[in-house]
Amino acid sequence: MEEFLKQYLDPKFAITFAYLIKIFCIVIPVMISVAYLTYFERRVIGFMQSRIGPNRVGFFGLLQPIADALKLLFKEIILPAKSNNFLFFLAPLLSIAPALAAWAVIPFGFEMVLADINAGLLYVLAMTSIAVYGVIIAGWASNSKYAFLGSLRSAAQIVSYEIAMGFTLVGVLMCANSLNLGEIVMAQQGGISQWYCWPLFPLFIIYFISAVAETNRAPFDVAEGESEIVAGFHVEYSGMAFALFFLAEYANMILVSILAVIMFLGGWMSPFSFIPDGIFWLLVKVAFVLFFFIWFRATFPRYRYDQIMRLGWKVFIPLTLIWIIFIGAMMQTDYAEYFH
Amino acid sequence: MMQFSDYIFYFFSSILILASLKVITANNPVYSALSLVLAFFSAAGIWLLLHAEFLAIALVLVYVGAVMVLFLFVVMMLDINLESLKRGFWSYFPFAILIAGVFIVEIYLVVSDKFFLESQIETFGTSKSNTHSIGNILYTDYLLPFQISAVILLVAIISAIALTMSGHKSHKAIDPKDQIKVKRNDRIRIVKMKSEKR
Amino acid sequence: MDYLYWGDDANRLCGVLPLMKNFIMNIVKSLTLHELLRGMGLTLRYFFSKKITIQYPEQKTPQSPRFRGLLALRRYPNGEERCIACKLCEAVCPAMAITIESEQREDNTRRTTRYDIDLTKCIFCGFCEESCPVDSIVETRQFEYHGEERGDLLYTKEMLLEVGKKYEKQIAKDRKQESKFR
Numbered sequence: 001m002e003e004f005l006k007q008y009l010d011p012k013f014a015i016t017f018a019y020l021i022k023i024f025c026i027v028i029p030v031m032i033s034v035a036y037l038t039y040f041e042r043r044v045i046g047f048m049q050s051r052i053g054p055n056r057v058g059f060f061g062l063l064q065p066i067a068d069a070l071k072l073l074f075k076e077i078i079l080p081a082k083s084n085n086f087l088f089f090l091a092p093l094l095s096i097a098p099a100l101a102a103w104a105v106i107p108f109g110f111e112m113v114l115a116d117i118n119a120g121l122l123y124v125l126a127m128t129s130i131a132v133y134g135v136i137i138a139g140w141a142s143n144s145k146y147a148f149l150g151s152l153r154s155a156a157q158i159v160s161y162e163i164a165m166g167f168t169l170v171g172v173l174m175c176a177n178s179l180n181l182g183e184i185v186m187a188q189q190g191g192i193s194q195w196y197c198w199p200l201f202p203l204f205i206i207y208f209i210s211a212v213a214e215t216n217r218a219p220f221d222v223a224e225g226e227s228e229i230v231a232g233f234h235v236e237y238s239g240m241a242f243a244l245f246f247l248a249e250y251a252n253m254i255l256v257s258i259l260a261v262i263m264f265l266g267g268w269m270s271p272f273s274f275i276p277d278g279i280f281w282l283l284v285k286v287a288f289v290l291f292f293f294i295w296f297r298a299t300f301p302r303y304r305y306d307q308i309m310r311l312g313w314k315v316f317i318p319l320t321l322i323w324i325i326f327i328g329a330m331m332q333t334d335y336a337e338y339f340h
Numbered sequence: 341m342m343q344f345s346d347y348i349f350y351f352f353s354s355i356l357i358l359a360s361l362k363v364i365t366a367n368n369p370v371y372s373a374l375s376l377v378l379a380f381f382s383a384a385g386i387w388l389l390l391h392a393e394f395l396a397i398a399l400v401l402v403y404v405g406a407v408m409v410l411f412l413f414v415v416m417m418l419d420i421n422l423e424s425l426k427r428g429f430w431s432y433f434p435f436a437i438l439i440a441g442v443f444i445v446e447i448y449l450v451v452s453d454k455f456f457l458e459s460q461i462e463t464f465g466t467s468k469s470n471t472h473s474i475g476n477i478l479y480t481d482y483l484l485p486f487q488i489s490a491v492i493l494l495v496a497i498i499s500a501i502a503l504t505m506s507g508h509k510s511h512k513a514i515d516p517k518d519q520i521k522v523k524r525n526d527r528i529r530i531v532k533m534k535s536e537k538r
Numbered sequence: 539m540d541y542l543y544w545g546d547d548a549n550r551l552c553g554v555l556p557l558m559k560n561f562i563m564n565i566v567k568s569l570t571l572h573e574l575l576r577g578m579g580l581t582l583r584y585f586f587s588k589k590i591t592i593q594y595p596e597q598k599t600p601q602s603p604r605f606r607g608l609l610a611l612r613r614y615p616n617g618e619e620r621c622i623a624c625k626l627c628e629a630v631c632p633a634m635a636i637t638i639e640s641e642q643r644e645d646n647t648r649r650t651t652r653y654d655i656d657l658t659k660c661i662f663c664g665f666c667e668e669s670c671p672v673d674s675i676v677e678t679r680q681f682e683y684h685g686e687e688r689g690d691l692l693y694t695k696e697m698l699l700e701v702g703k704k705y706e707k708q709i710a711k712d713r714k715q716e717s718k719f720r
Contacts, residue, residue: 044585047584047589048582048584048585049584050584050588050589050591051589051590052591052593055593087374117393118393118470119393119397119471122394122398122401122471123397126397126401126404126405129400129401129404129405129406130400132405132409133377133409136409136412136416137374140370140412140416152416152417155409155410156413158409159406159409159410162406205571295578295581295582296578298581299574299577299581300577
């Protein structure tokens with residue numbers, strides 16, 4: 001693409017322009033899938049509750065997300081009294097920006113990646129960890145006790161589950177010998193048996209549950225907890241400011257699912273060696289993982305706050321440590337090939 | 341002629357300086373903490389310019405992602421009285437100037453030293469991944485200091501837990517085991533006393 | 539373990555073994571996420587089950603003949619209005635939504651000059667219908683009506699009679715069907 005643009009433009013400008021186009025090629029599909037993830041979620045949860053879900057706007061209700069977006073666009077943004085105006089508007093931006101920035105290092109196919117950096121895995125972890133600022137600042141700037149409680153809960157929860165999540169990633173990089181996401185996928189070449197979800201099965205489960213907690217989704221949605229603290233940190237937000245939180249939550253959800261796929265389910269690799277690889281497989285696997293997110297929400301009641309903390313610190317962190325030591329030990333034995 | 345990366349450097353460093361000034365001048369402690377976050381972030385940006393990607397991301401991950409979150413947590417919940425904090429400002433001022441002067445001299449000594457010559461920065465080759473080379477050095481040349489620091493951290497963690505957990509019970513629930521062991525004499529005390537006259 | 543009966547050895551074994559088994563089973567169950575998976579199985583079964591949603595404007599739930607909807611005043615088949623202004627409904631109305639004024643007509647019968655029901659007050663309890671000695675005030679099956687202003691829902695005598703005229707067939711049928719239970 002850069003070559004093509006260089007025919008018409010100044011070469012320096014062409015590179016920047018090519019990057020801009022690539023960014024749009026990532027951000028716009030992400031936004032569209034976020035919109036349709038909400039539709040998918042409402043339909044699936046509806047089905048699990050013997051209802052049919054939204055089916056009025058457009059064919060099978062397919063225009064529902066667009067109608068929702070338009071509604072939110074035209075709604076008024078209300079500033080709570082004595083809130084901190086600057087931080088109140090900064091918070092939604094701070095939650096959406098890291099959610100989108102992390103997509104820069106996600107490989108969608110062989111060398112189909114915006115920024116092929118060496119420490120890709122760390123970068124993604126750093127980006128997901130700073131997403132908590134949006135929540136904290138939103139809760140504090142709203143000048144509302146419910147919002148503040150929600151943000152405190154969310155901060156404690158995200159900080160504790162990040163540790164367990166980081167340890168599971170340590171297991172993956174021990175197996176793959178690389179922090180580069182593309183190389184991690186390439187190390188899982190050769191069909192379904194080579195995927196890391198088998199040698200790292202406990203870590204896979206723990207990663208997945210931590211990912212649910214990290215994105216504040218049910219059953220770990222104490223930060224929102226509508227039956228306890230109204231809507232948690234975004235209780236004072238309306239209109240587009242609320243929509244940004246919503247977008248960030250779902251973009252994060254897709255992000256952690258795509259990470260789960262890349263690290264444990266072979267990324268864009270096909271499960272059987274006779275079927276060609278491609279981005280198609282990535283999308284199918286991500287949809288499959290996202291279905292689990294929604295399935296959890298339809299099934300489990302909310303965890304109590306102290307139980308969440310207990311699970312994170314007293315169960316997940318010891319379990320991941322044990323499994324990492326186990327892998328490290330196995331790599332020194334004759335069975336090392338099963339762990340690479 | 342300035343390169344594009346130079347512009348980025350000046351951009352980040354000016355934000356870094358402004359944010360650090362804001363940390364110590366801001367009236368609201370929450371603003372101070374948030375400015376510190378911004379300062380860390382711009383420092384990470386400058387490190388990225390120097391190809392120290394591992395350090396930059398580790399800074400964001402550890403300080404921005406975890407330490408400052410807990411910091412904010414505490415600062416938001418504390419009700420800090422700013423008046424009492426500012427009271428002794430001018431009486432401490434000469435002492436502060438003295439310390440600042442010492443600092444500036446020390447920094448000058450370090451920066452002007454040959455330790456930070458440009459040729460030596462370049463020796464950490466960009467061919468290998470940053471993480472790889474750091475790991476290599478940590479686990480070969482500096483293994484003992486690394487392990488010792490790990491042990492010190494472990495001791496710190498355990499002592500923190502011991503300090504908070506010592507003394508009182510963490511919960512108020514009654515143990516059924518203790519309840520069924522209770523004898524009559526544990527609960528009842530019979531007092532003999534003479535009946536009083538009306 | 540302290541609540542166990544620490545008698546002779548045989549008894550002790552009998553007490554300990556099932557407990558050990560339970561203990562191990564609990565660990566296995568919690569590590570394999572057994573209960574969570576069962577819950578997920580339940581929701582998955584419902585995912586494929588028949589949906590019970592009624593898609594309202596096209597499909598409607600069946601209505602009982604006792605359905606309590608929009609109020610109406612009825613007339614006899616000869617066109618004479620039923621209401622004799624006994625004001626029982628006004629007295630019984632718990633929401634005080636009914637206002638009645640009456641006077642004597644030239645044929646010496648008493649009739650209402652005013653019969654207002656404020657539907658914003660009405661709670662559709664059906665007491666007025668039950669109290670009415672001549673089956674004049676009734677509740678119809680009609681529930682799809684609206685007012686765009688507050689005044690639109692203040693139904694006057696003419697409006698109520700109009701409603702009665704419109705749905706008389708259905709009303710008469712429902713009263714007949716329910717007559718043996720009254």
